[in-house]
Amino acid sequence: MPFYTIKEAIRSGFRLKLSLPDGEHIVEPHVLGRNRGGDTLLRAYQIRGPRQAGDPTRWKLIRLDRINRVVEAGGRFTAPRPDYKPNDTTMKGGIIERL
Secondary structure: OHHHHHHHHHHHOEEEEEEEOOEEEEEEEEEEEEOOOOOEEEEEEEEEOOOOOOOOOOEEEEEHHHOOEEEEEEEEOOOOOOOOOOOOOOOOOEEEEEO
16 A cells, blocks of 8 residues: 555655656655645655656655555665755645655
8 A cells, every 4th residue: 555655665764666647756755644635645856757848846746546556666865855845735634744
């Protein structure tokens, strides 16, 4: 189940490989939470994966119900990325896990 894998990866600093409808993404998960509508969300820093043209940002907000598969990608990260916001305002339904 993606939820527990992501939660543990945040705690342990593991990079993840996510299979999403637009392809595979290698990410560093930073915040797991819920929006006001109750959707479970992941805020992650993308290391590798598809990006839309003209979108230079590496920060991604991903709904967990859009993740087809999640596995550890190998490698760890030890510090938050620049512009990390531990109190992510998108998570109005509550933060479950964060760096």
